[in-house]
Amino acid sequence: MSKSLVSSPVIKRLPRYYRFLGDLESQGIVRISSRELSQRMGLTASQIRQDLNCFGGFGQQGYGYNVSELREAIRDILGVNAGNKAILIGAGNLGRAVTAHIDFPKRGFELIGIFDSDPDKIGKTMSGISISNVNTLEEFCSKNEPVCAIFCIPKDAAAKLAPKLIASGVKGFWNFSHYDFKPDDDVVVENVHLADSLMTLAYGLNNYSEDSAEKK
Amino acid sequence: MSKSLVSSPVIKRLPRYYRFLGDLESQGIVRISSRELSQRMGLTASQIRQDLNCFGGFGQQGYGYNVSELREAIRDILGVNAGNKAILIGAGNLGRAVTAHIDFPKRGFELIGIFDSDPDKIGKTMSGISISNVNTLEEFCSKNEPVCAIFCIPKDAAAKLAPKLIASGVKGFWNFSHYDFKPDDDVVVENVHLADSLMTLAYGLNNYSEDSAEKK
Numbered sequence: 436m437s438k439s440l441v442s443s444p445v446i447k448r449l450p451r452y453y454r455f456l457g458d459l460e461s462q463g464i465v466r467i468s469s470r471e472l473s474q475r476m477g478l479t480a481s482q483i484r485q486d487l488n489c490f491g492g493f494g495q496q497g498y499g500y501n502v503s504e505l506r507e508a509i510r511d512i513l514g515v516n517a518g519n520k521a522i523l524i525g526a527g528n529l530g531r532a533v534t535a536h537i538d539f540p541k542r543g544f545e546l547i548g549i550f551d552s553d554p555d556k557i558g559k560t561m562s563g564i565s566i567s568n569v570n571t572l573e574e575f576c577s578k579n580e581p582v583c584a585i586f587c588i589p590k591d592a593a594a595k596l597a598p599k600l601i602a603s604g605v606k607g608f609w610n611f612s613h614y615d616f617k618p619d620d621d622v623v624v625e626n627v628h629l630a631d632s633l634m635t636l637a638y639g640l641n642n643y644s645e646d647s648a649e650k651k
Numbered sequence: 652m653s654k655s656l657v658s659s660p661v662i663k664r665l666p667r668y669y670r671f672l673g674d675l676e677s678q679g680i681v682r683i684s685s686r687e688l689s690q691r692m693g694l695t696a697s698q699i700r701q702d703l704n705c706f707g708g709f710g711q712q713g714y715g716y717n718v719s720e721l722r723e724a725i726r727d728i729l730g731v732n733a734g735n736k737a738i739l740i741g742a743g744n745l746g747r748a749v750t751a752h753i754d755f756p757k758r759g760f761e762l763i764g765i766f767d768s769d770p771d772k773i774g775k776t777m778s779g780i781s782i783s784n785v786n787t788l789e790e791f792c793s794k795n796e797p798v799c800a801i802f803c804i805p806k807d808a809a810a811k812l813a814p815k816l817i818a819s820g821v822k823g824f825w826n827f828s829h830y831d832f833k834p835d836d837d838v839v840v841e842n843v844h845l846a847d848s849l850m851t852l853a854y855g856l857n858n859y860s861e862d863s864a865e866k867k
Contacts, residue, residue: 641730
């Protein structure tokens, strides 16, 4: 079955399956029915069966899913073992939090460099990695070939760096900036727009009523 | 037109319209055609017209949109002027970044309290707000009536606090934890699952080819 046929909403749910199965595994649970998994995850059982069928299907009638096997399969589909080389740009509060908060190897990445333009930050370390001058970015990329860049910088700085990084061979961006990548950039992008998320919450509160609270 | 009929994807796009219109406004642009707006935003013109029609429609045939008027209208729809009282729980790296990085009043919120359980953090200040003991949370809520809580804490801590906060009258959660709210919680939730986002990017890189790069 071709991977490229899998729809984006299914892909977006895979990390959640992966987390849930990890929780079950750490609780010593060996197998689970799609019904039980659905109750825990707040999805319908048929949704879960459909999702997992996109990848060839797992589980057996009357048995359910083997937790470890399913988790391993999803891990391989996600490429969580890939160790994609990543660099982070912007060693401010946000960059610091991302570096400290995220367990990169567990999510499929290896953080190999951090860059900033602020002379006060350059040379200091963050989570054990020395902060380099952003001027050395292209040289670093041609030598170390990172495939992923994490943008913890303002929009304008991102707009300047994105084409250079793409030219250097960066294929994926974890984008916390408000910079919008162009359709013909031919890169994979995961946007994390915190301010947008908070404004969406403002809308929800503005339109809140006991009956219409958004179900999650 | 009833607001509750507006679909979630439209609502999710509103903050982006709001940001773009703000950029245009700061560039001194007074009016814009839906075609030009669509080119800048990477949406189709008909998509934009459809989206804005959900709120009664703006813009005039042959004129386009008045940038300031449209921005103000979206601001009011989002409730960005509401000043929703919010508290943040978890003064670690992530909480610190959120506090430092987000301009709360600009997004419809007023941050009125920060809480943690770590004695080393309690009493210190973060962005000018003194960090309180999480034990005093319920007392604080009954006195100050925040409507929003920001979870920068692990899943287990979130699971313990969520019911208490809901009972205290909190209606909205900005949830950076992996805690999953229950459908009958009757609250509005915006989840920011950073690890899931990064794993989705891992999947994208794992399945990357020049032809199939996810368009953003």
